[in-house]
Amino acid sequence: EYDILVVAAGLQQNFNVVPGLKETMGKNSVASIYSLDYSPVVWQNIQALNSGKAIFTNPCTAVNCGGAPQKIAYLAEAEWRKRGVRDSIDIEFITATPGIFACPEYRVALEKQMAAKGISPSVKTNLIEVDGDKKIAVFEKEGGEIVTKEFDFLHVTPPMSSPDFVKNSPLANAVGFVDVDKETCQHNKYPNVFALGDCSSLPTSKTYSAISSQAPVVVSNVQxxxxxxEATRIYDGYTACPVLLGDSQLMLAEFNGYTMEAIPTFWPLDQTKPNAFFYWLKRFVFEHVYWHAMPNGRWYGKYMFFEPWAQHKAESTETKATGPTPSEHAALKAQVAAPSTGTSQASSSSSSDS
Ligand SMILES: Cc1cc2nc3c(=O)[nH]c(=O)nc-3n(C[C@H](O)[C@H](O)[C@H](O)COP(=O)(O)OP(=O)(O)OC[C@H]3O[C@@H](n4cnc5c(N)ncnc54)[C@H](O)[C@@H]3O)c2cc1C
Structure with a gap:
């Protein structure tokens, strides 16, 4: 039993949904940074490649950190350049999404980066099968055209979803994420349930930096x-993605995930241009934040160590159509706890059932 439930269960990597992929993971020059088991193999494969075709994929599902599938391509490209084998390697970034990045301003900037680095992007092209022994990857383009590519190096970002136990619970929306209000992070049906982060339905990129703005909202609304x-504190959609570009350069993409507007913090720096300052910020400051400030609730996203004035939505006087108010919920809970009242659990409170 619980009084209040906060769900932050992350995403599940579904290597098994692409035929042939699971069987060849970690072998045949196929690996992924999206798995603790296979990420060391990515580095070994980068080191082992001296010539041929390198393919980096990105699926059509939501993934942790939308930028990571291409960050690894930039890092590999820099490493191959450093080793003097870059001219012998053909690099492709193949994504099922309509563009290589969600926020248009940074997308244009990243397309320029890819062009400058000689990485060929393909969009709306989904990995549907891998034959590891033959080193062949099969893709489906929008419209159904099937394209087969031989590879010498394959980095796969697997299709992802919310964990099965979330997907199959009454908390999930139609596509399996915990169905919460995009401002208050409160469940749309069960007011005593909140969700944040990757398993939530919050319609923004699934990044730690977005969560750093969601967490204070959840804390305040739970309180x-x-x-x-009423839960009135709101999350405004702030999202960031530090895109590593190799050569100690980083593009700090900060944007509103709800409106897709760029919202740079570091004026007058142009955040569509990579620089070393952001690289060192990510490497040392953000690492410290990750381990020491965020878990203690001392990091407020774009406001860093300073708690911002809380944004609130106007308090409504109406009861939410789909769930009881907090006091109604408490009354229902008391009824459930006291079976002698004759109220059945199933009919009394959807919140308890959740
Ligand atoms: C390769 C990679 C690079 C990334 N780079 C960046 C970056 O540069 N910047 C950035 O902001 N974000 C980045 N991210 C994204 C960031 O890591 C995620 O958005 C963030 O970790 C999500 O946090 P979460 O709490 O929602 O889920 P998670 O961090 O996945 O945590 C979920 C937790 O729930 C636990 N759990 C799951 N099921 C159960 C269960 N049944 N019972 C109990 N516990 C359970 C899991 O074990 C896990 O500990 C990156 C992610 C990846 C994979």
Missing amino acids: SLMEEK
Whole structure:
């Protein structure tokens, strides 16, 4: 039993849904940074490649950190250049998404980076099969055309989803994510349930930096609920993605994931241009933040160590159509706890059932 539930269960990597992929992971020059088991193999494969075709893929599903599938391509490209084998390697970045990055301003900038580095992008092209022994990857383009490519190096970003236990629970929306209000992070049906991060339905990129802005909202709204008040603090869609480009350069893409507008913090720096300052910021400051400030609730996303003025939505006087108010919920819970009242659990509270 619980009074309040906060769900932050992350994503599940589904290597098994692409035929042939699971069987060849970690072998035949196929690996992925999206798995603890296979990420060391990515580095070994980069080191082992001296010539041929290198393919980096990105699926049509939501993934952790939309930029990571191409970051690894930039890092590999830099390494091959450093080793003097770059001219012998043909690099392709093949994504099932309509563009290589969600926010248009950074997408244009990243397309330029790819062009400058000689990485060929293909969009709307989904990996559908891998034959590891023959080193062949099969793709389906929008419209159904099937394209077969031989590879000497394959980095796969697997299709992902919310974990099965979330997907199959009453908390999930139609596509399996915990169905929460995009501002308050409160469940749309069960007011005593909140979700944040990758397993939530919050319609923005699934990044740690977005979560750093979602977490204070959830904390504040849970506190409101405990005080029998309405959850009114709102998450505005702030999202960031530090795109490593190799050569100690980084593009710090900060944007509103709800409106897709770029919202750079570091004026007057042009954040569509990579630089070494952001690289060192990511490498040392963000690492410290990750281990020491974020887990202690001392990091507020774009406001860094300073808690911002909380943004609130106007308090509504109406009861949410789909769920009880906090006091109604408490009353229902009391009824469930006291079976002598004759109220059946199934009919009394959807919140308890969740
Ligand atoms: C390769 C890679 C690079 C990335 N780079 C960046 C970056 O540069 N910047 C950035 O902002 N973000 C980045 N991200 C994204 C970031 O890591 C995620 O967005 C973030 O970790 C999601 O946090 P979460 O709490 O939602 O889920 P997770 O961090 O996945 O945590 C979920 C937790 O729930 C646990 N769990 C799952 N199921 C159960 C269960 N049944 N019972 C109990 N516990 C359970 C899991 O074990 C896990 O500990 C990257 C991600 C990857 C994979």
